[in-house]
Amino acid sequence: MKDKIEKIIIETLVELNEELENESLENPSSITKLYGANGGFDSLALVSFITDLEEKISDEFDKEIVLADEKAMSAKTSPFRNVESLTLYIKSLLEN
Amino acid sequence: MKIVFKNYSTLNEQESFEILNIRNKDFIRKNMITNEIISLENHTKWINSLKNNLDKKYFAIICENEVMGSCSWVKEKDEFTWGIFFKEEVNPIISSCCAYLFLENCFFYDKIEKLGSLVKKENTIAFSFNKNFGFELYKEDEDYFYLKLEKEDWENNKNSRLIKSIKKYLDKIEYQFS
Numbered sequence: 001m002k003d004k005i006e007k008i009i010i011e012t013l014v015e016l017n018e019e020l021e022n023e024s025l026e027n028p029s030s031i032t033k034l035y036g037a038n039g040g041f042d043s044l045a046l047v048s049f050i051t052d053l054e055e056k057i058s059d060e061f062d063k064e065i066v067l068a069d070e071k072a073m074s075a076k077t078s079p080f081r082n083v084e085s086l087t088l089y090i091k092s093l094l095e096n
Numbered sequence: 097m098k099i100v101f102k103n104y105s106t107l108n109e110q111e112s113f114e115i116l117n118i119r120n121k122d123f124i125r126k127n128m129i130t131n132e133i134i135s136l137e138n139h140t141k142w143i144n145s146l147k148n149n150l151d152k153k154y155f156a157i158i159c160e161n162e163v164m165g166s167c168s169w170v171k172e173k174d175e176f177t178w179g180i181f182f183k184e185e186v187n188p189i190i191s192s193c194c195a196y197l198f199l200e201n202c203f204f205y206d207k208i209e210k211l212g213s214l215v216k217k218e219n220t221i222a223f224s225f226n227k228n229f230g231f232e233l234y235k236e237d238e239d240y241f242y243l244k245l246e247k248e249d250w251e252n253n254k255n256s257r258l259i260k261s262i263k264k265y266l267d268k269i270e271y272q273f274s
Contacts (some may be wrong), residue, residue, distance in 0.1 A: 019257060019258070020224065020228070022224065035188070042221045042222070042224045042225035042228060043186075043188030043189075043191045043192045043225065044188075044192045044195070044225060044228045044229065044258055044259070044261075044262065045224065045228055045258065046188045047188055047189055047192050047261050047262050047265070048257060048258045048261035048262075050261075051261040051264075052261075068189055068265075
C-alpha cells in the first residue's frame with residue numbers, strides 16, 4: 001500500500017508541476033520537500049495539490065479521505081513536509 | 097468559519113499589538129523592505145496616521161477571533177501595490193482564501209484596475225504565491241521582482257486550476273470587511 005500511495009503522490013506532483021514549473025519539484029522522490037521549511041509549494045499550490053490528491057486516492061482505494069484536516073495543516077507538525085511523511089499520513093488515514 | 101478583515105484604524109489595543117507581534121517576527125521582517133524591529137510606540141503612531149488616509153488601506157485578518165495576518169494596498173503615484181502576510185502556523189487554506197477574498201475586494205469594491213506586487217528575490221514562496229494568483233513578472237532589479245495583475249486578467253485567472261481548488265473552501269467561509 002505504501003508504494004502505491006507514494007506513486008500516486010509523485011504522479012500528482014509531476015502533473016501539477018507541469019503548471020507550476022517549480023525546479024525544486026522536478027524529478028520528485030520520497031525525500032522531496034513539499035511545504036514549510038524549504039518546501040516547494042506556496043499555500044495555494046498546496047491546496048491545489050491536496051484537492052487533486054484526495055480525488056486520486058479516493059479513486060484508487062475506494063475510500064474518501066480528508067487531507068485538509070485542521071491539525072494536519074499546522075506548519076510545525078504538518079504531514080505535508082515531504083513525500084515520505086505524506087505517504088505515511090495517507091496510509092494511516094486509509095487504515096483507520 | 098468566520099473571517100473578518102478589520103481596518104487597522106478600528107483595531108483595539110490588543111489586536112494592534114498582535115499585528116505588531118506578527119510583523120516583527122524574523123520570517124516576516126526578512127521579506128520586508130523595512131526590516132528593522134518596529135517599536136510599539138512607532139507602530140501606534142503609524143496606525144494613527146492611517147486614519148483618513150485614502151492612499152493606504154491596511155486590514156488585520158481575524159479568523160475565529162484570532163489575528164492571523166494582514167493585507168493591504170498602498171497607492172503611490174497612481175499605482176497600487178498589495179501586500180499580505182500571515183502567522184507562520186496559518187492553515188494554507190485560510191491564507192489562500194484570504195488572498196482571494198482580498199483581491200476580489202481590491203478589484204470589485206475598491207475598483208482598482210491594476211495591482212502591483214514587490215517581492216524580494218530570495219522570497220521564492222511569495223513569488224510563486226503571486227504568480228499562482230495570476231500576477232505577471234514585468235521587471236526585476238538586483239533585489240526585487242516586480243509583478244502586476246490587471247482586473248481583466250484576475251477575472252480570467254479565477255478559472256485557473258489552482259484558484260478553482262480553493263472555491264469549495266470559500267463556500268464555507270463567512271467573511272466581512274469592516
